[in-house]
Each structure stands twice: as structure tokens, then as C-alpha cells.
Amino acid sequence: MTLAHDADPAHDADPAHDADPAHDADPAHDADPAQDAAPPQDAAPPQGGTPKQDATPTQERISEEIAAGHAAAEAAAPDGVQRHHPPRDFAPYRSSALRHPRHQLVPVSGDPEAMELSGPVFGATDVTALDADLTRQHAGEPLGERITVTGRVLERTGRPVRGQLVEIWQANASGRYAHQRDQHPAPLDPHFTGVGRCLTDDEGRYTFTTVRPGAYPWRNHVNAWRPAHIHFSLFGTAFAQRLVTQMYFPGDPLFPYDPILQSVTDQRARDRLVAAYDHALSTPEWALGYRWDIVLDGPSATPTDPEEER
Amino acid sequence: MKPPPDDQPTDRAPNRMPGHAPGHTRHRANQPRIPAQGRELPPTPSQTVGPFYGYALPFPGGGQVAPVGHPGAITLHGTVRDGAGEPVPDALLEFWQGPGRPGSLRRDPVTGGFAGRNGVDFTGFGRVPTDADGGWVLRTLPPPPERGYVSVCVFARGLTHHLFTRVYVGAPPPDDPLLAALPEERRRTLLAVPVEPGLYHFDIHFQGGKETVFLVFDGTDESDESESPDGSDGPEQSDGLDGLDGLHGSDG
Ligand SMILES: [Fe+2]
Numbered sequence: 001m002t003l004a005h006d007a008d009p010a011h012d013a014d015p016a017h018d019a020d021p022a023h024d025a026d027p028a029h030d031a032d033p034a035q036d037a038a039p040p041q042d043a044a045p046p047q048g049g050t051p052k053q054d055a056t057p058t059q060e061r062i063s064e065e066i067a068a069g070h071a072a073a074e075a076a077a078p079d080g081v082q083r084h085h086p087p088r089d090f091a092p093y094r095s096s097a098l099r100h101p102r103h104q105l106v107p108v109s110g111d112p113e114a115m116e117l118s119g120p121v122f123g124a125t126d127v128t129a130l131d132a133d134l135t136r137q138h139a140g141e142p143l144g145e146r147i148t149v150t151g152r153v154l155e156r157t158g159r160p161v162r163g164q165l166v167e168i169w170q171a172n173a174s175g176r177y178a179h180q181r182d183q184h185p186a187p188l189d190p191h192f193t194g195v196g197r198c199l200t201d202d203e204g205r206y207t208f209t210t211v212r213p214g215a216y217p218w219r220n221h222v223n224a225w226r227p228a229h230i231h232f233s234l235f236g237t238a239f240a241q242r243l244v245t246q247m248y249f250p251g252d253p254l255f256p257y258d259p260i261l262q263s264v265t266d267q268r269a270r271d272r273l274v275a276a277y278d279h280a281l282s283t284p285e286w287a288l289g290y291r292w293d294i295v296l297d298g299p300s301a302t303p304t305d306p307e308e309e310r
Numbered sequence: 311m312k313p314p315p316d317d318q319p320t321d322r323a324p325n326r327m328p329g330h331a332p333g334h335t336r337h338r339a340n341q342p343r344i345p346a347q348g349r350e351l352p353p354t355p356s357q358t359v360g361p362f363y364g365y366a367l368p369f370p371g372g373g374q375v376a377p378v379g380h381p382g383a384i385t386l387h388g389t390v391r392d393g394a395g396e397p398v399p400d401a402l403l404e405f406w407q408g409p410g411r412p413g414s415l416r417r418d419p420v421t422g423g424f425a426g427r428n429g430v431d432f433t434g435f436g437r438v439p440t441d442a443d444g445g446w447v448l449r450t451l452p453p454p455p456e457r458g459y460v461s462v463c464v465f466a467r468g469l470t471h472h473l474f475t476r477v478y479v480g481a482p483p484p485d486d487p488l489l490a491a492l493p494e495e496r497r498r499t500l501l502a503v504p505v506e507p508g509l510y511h512f513d514i515h516f517q518g519g520k521e522t523v524f525l526v527f528d529g530t531d532e533s534d535e536s537e538s539p540d541g542s543d544g545p546e547q548s549d550g551l552d553g554l555d556g557l558h559g560s561d562g
Contacts, residue, residue, distance in 0.1 A: 084531045085356045086470040095468030098393035099516045105526035115461045120435035123412025128419050156351045169366030177362040195366040239406045240527040242463050246357040263470045264355040297353035299529030
């Protein structure tokens with residue numbers, strides 16, 4: 001499926017095709033950003049008439065919009081308790097403009113038979129032992145700083161999610177994905193693909209060995225750089241607990257500039273996306289250790305554990 | 311290679327869980343609460359799947375959920391579109407209609423690649439990336455008539471937090487509580503359109519006049535606010551395309 005995307009340059013994180021910078025973050029780009037987040041500065045609409053000719057926004061503009069988005073979220077939470085998840089219409093992340101629903105989500109409640117209260121199961125056939133070591137998937141060792149990333153997958157009750165699938169993908173140490181739509185002129189590493197998966201153990205624990213990914217540029221705005229991150233995909237016992245997210249590394253100076261991390265409007269919630277360096281987890285003369293626990297939102301599978309009958 | 315030292319206490323509290331207000335303080339008077347003890351830990355926030363999941367999440371046969379040669383198999387297909395009506399070529403759809411078995415993404419221990427489903431077990435789980443035209447195809451078994459739907463979870467670049475919907479296949483159960491609560495125009499967005507025997511069409515619209523009904527489940531952070539008047543989506547009931555139309559021409 002990756003081939004197909006070449007025909008369409010309008011996709012964001014392809015860095016560096018700057019032939020048409022206005023393109024990538026896609027159409028939404030120049031739409032009056034205020035229309036989603038309703039920040040006041042939209043009183044001055046960007047160049048009416050030919051929005052697509054509008055200059056790619058500056059970091060300053062994006063940073064203002066991030067601040068406005070955060071202020072709006074704070075104002076909407078008079079009790080000081082903001083949403084944990086990002087709003088889907090976060091204007092500074094340009095690609096969100098045409099890809100979020102405008103209707104409110106429809107609640108499904110009080111239906112114990114809802115399919116989403118159970119979820120897919122995975123097993124020994126779905127994962128090989130090597131899948132969790134991203135440094136051993138090729139003939140040679142990848143370049144970069146070897147790291148161990150481990151943590152637990154928990155439900156909001158604190159109960160561990162056992163035997164469930166954790167999938168990760170990431171850029172290599174230079175900040176390049178092994179994906180042909182990634183044209184960032186940083187070297188590919190023939191010894192690194194950047195894909196891993198494992199099943200959690202009985203304590204909900206996952207562990208990956210990989211290399212620390214590099215930061216990479218994208219075309220949301222001028223001089224846009226993603227802080228180093230690892231993408232995570234997680235399943236709970238219920239499909240409604242599904243989560244795809246990104247893990248960041250502590251102390252990254254790019255945090256405040258990144259509209260994707262900042263799409264999470266609450267600082268406390270953003271902090272939960274950042275792994276902790278754990279010296280006790282570092283292995284002497286081998287790898288640095290990062291610890292990141294993940295808490296899945298949503299209802300657990302109904303207590304009459306339907307997995308038992310599968 | 312070397313396993314990480316297993317010297318961490320297994321019962322330690324998750325990191326990054328400072329003692330700030332837990333989610334259950336998020337009361338809104340008109341909302342039924344789940345018990346406080348069910349909300350002890352704040353959830354890890356969602357982040358967009360981004361554009362580069364394509365070599366990580368999809369797997370061969372991800373859309374071939376029906377056992378091979380099953381005479382009752384049906385095909386669901388459609389297109390994912392954005393608020394301007396354009397196809398979304400980088401969405402990822404997941405389908406769930408259990409009760410399932412493991413084996414959706416069986417691995418080949420020899421090559422490290424994918425071995426494909428075994429062709430016999432019904433795992434109930436499908437995963438399909440959209441193609442360059444935003445298209446997707448799922449070959450599966452029809453959901454039992456008393457349920458009538460297949461659950462769908464939608465991910466995409468540009469989508470900060472996945473969306474759930476349902477594909478109702480065939481005549482929906484007359485007492486389905488979700489469908490019963492929706493106005494006809496919105497209800498229709500959840501019904502697969504029969505094309506020919508065994509073939510159904512179902513488009514997903516993120517936005518616009520045909521915007522798909524997306525769902526939120528009890529016990530999720532968002533369910534606390536799904537009916538609150540201050541939700542950021544609240545005021546935007548229009549299609550909101552006026553300001554976007556002009557973007558199109560310059561796209562090509
Ligand atoms: Fe990324």
C-alpha cells in the first residue's frame with residue numbers, strides 16, 4: 001500500500017519534498033485554522049481568496065495556535081480537569097482540519113452485549129521471539145544508541161492487560177522511516193526496519209530492544225520537527241480500549257514546538273507520553289533503559305471474561 | 311540479546327502518574343458515572359497513527375477474515391473520505407466481530423515474515439489500510455442477525471484519536487438501541503448498502519453532509535463529555551465546508 005502514496009504528494013510527514021510545501025499537511029492547511037479551535041486571532045483571516053497560495057505557516061504562528069488551543073481547553077474545563085485525549089480538531093496540526101467529525105460522538109451505553117466490550121485475541125502464532133528485538137532483524141547491527149524500552153499495559157483499574165498484542169514502529173537513529181514515502185534526506189539503515197511486536201506477560205509487561213529514533217522534519221509548517229518518538233499500538237480486553245499513541249523521550253527540546261504532542265492539551269496528560277530514563281534498567285556495556293507504562297482508557301471486557309470460551 | 315535485568319518491583323505504580331486529580335473527578339451532573347474505583351489511573355493519551363504505519367501494522371490477508379472457501383462469506387467495501395469529499399489514502403480500518411481466536415497475523419518462524427491466517431479459524435479481527443483511492447475491502451462472515459453489525463475502529467494521519475463506528479449488514483435488528491436513537495439521516499450512515507448478493511458498500515465520511523456516526527463507549531474519558539454542551543465539536547453542526555472549497559483547486 002505504500003506505493004500508492006507516491007501519487008499523492010499531499011501527505012504530511014514526507015519531509016523535504018519542499019517543491020510544494022503548501023501541499024503536504026494537506027488541504028486543510030490553509031483553511032482558516034480558527035474554524036476549529038476558535039482562537040481569537042482568527043479575526044484576521046489568512047489571505048482571503050487564494051488560501052492555497054498562503055504561505056506555509058511559521059513556527060510562531062503554530063505556537064500561537066497551540067497556546068490558543070490550550071487556553072480554549074483550559075477554559076472549557078472550569079474544574080481544572082481537562083480531557084486526557086487530544087481534541088480531534090486541533091488546528092495547529094493542519095491535517096486534522098478535514099479529518100475530524102463535526103457531530104458529537106454518539107454514546108453507546110448500557111448495552112452489555114455491545115461487541116466493543118470484547119476484543120480480538122492474539123497468541124503464540126502471532127508473534128515470534130525475535131519480533132521484540134528490533135536490533136536483530138537484519139544481518140548486521142543497526143547504527144544508533146541501543147535502548148531497552150519496557151513497561152506495563154494496565155487498565156484504569158490498575159489491572160494488567162495480559163497476553164495482549166503490543167506493536168511499535170519508529171524511525172531509525174537518523175530520523176528516517178523505512179517507508180518509501182519518507183523522503184527525508186537522512187540515511188536509511190540497511191540493518192534497521194523499525195517494526196516490533198510482542199505479547200504482554202502476566203503482569204502486563206512488554207519489553208523491546210531497539211535504537212533510539214532520531215527527530216525528523218515534516219511539513220506541517222516551516223521548520224517543523226517531530227521530537228524523537230516511538231509509535232505504539234495497543235489492545236486491551238475490549239475493542240473499546242484500543243489505543244494508538246506515541247512514546248517520547250525525556251527532556252526533548254522539541255516538545256513545545258510540536259503540534260502533535262501538544263494536541264494533548266493538558267500538561268499532565270502530555271507528561272504521561274514521556275518515558276522515564278531508568279538507570280537501573282540500563283544494562284552495563286549494552287543498552288540504556290527507558291520505562292513507560294501505558295494505561296488504556298475505556299471499559300474492560302465484561303467480567304464474565306469471554307476470552308475463556310475462545 | 312541480553313535480557314533486561316528484571317529487578318524492578320512488579321507492583322510499582324505506573325510512572326508518570328502524579329497524584330493529581332484522577333479522572334473520576336470529572337463529574338458532569340447529567341452523566342451516569344462508572345464507579346470511582348474503575349477510574350483510578352488516568353489513561354495514556356491517544357496520538358495520531360501518522361503517515362508511516364504502513365510497514366508496521368497492516369499484514370497480508372488482514373481483510374480476509376472469512377475462512378477460506380466459506381460459502382457464507384460476504385464482502386464489505388467502500389471508501390474513506392475527508393471533509394472535502396476527497397478519498398483518504400492513509401487511513402487504517404480495524405474490524406471486530408468476535409468471538410475470535412488467535413491467528414490473525416500468524417508469523418513465519420523461518421523467515422520472520424507473515425504466514426497468513428490458517429484459513430480455518432475465524433479470528434473475528436480484520437485490519438485493512440485504505441488504498442490510493444481511499445478504498446478498502448473486507449471479506450468476512452455476516453454478523454449474526456440478532457446483532458447485525460461489525461465494529462470498526464478508524465485510524466488516520468491527521469486524526470489525533472481513533473474513531474469507532476459500526477457497519478450494519480442486512481436488515482438491522484428492530485430493537486437495536488443505537489439505531490433507534492438516531493435520526494433517520496444519521497442512522498443511514500451506519501447501514502451497509504447491498505450491491506448484489508453477498509456484496510455490500512459502506513463509505514466512511516470523517517466530515518460533511520454524509521458524516522458517519524461515530525461512537526463513544528461508557529467508561530472512556532470522552533464518554534464523560536459526549537453530551538456536554540461545551541464539547542468543542544458542539545457548535546459545529548454545519549458541514550463547515552464553506553471555507554475549504556477554495557482549497558481544492560490548488561491541490562491539483
Ligand atoms: Fe513518527
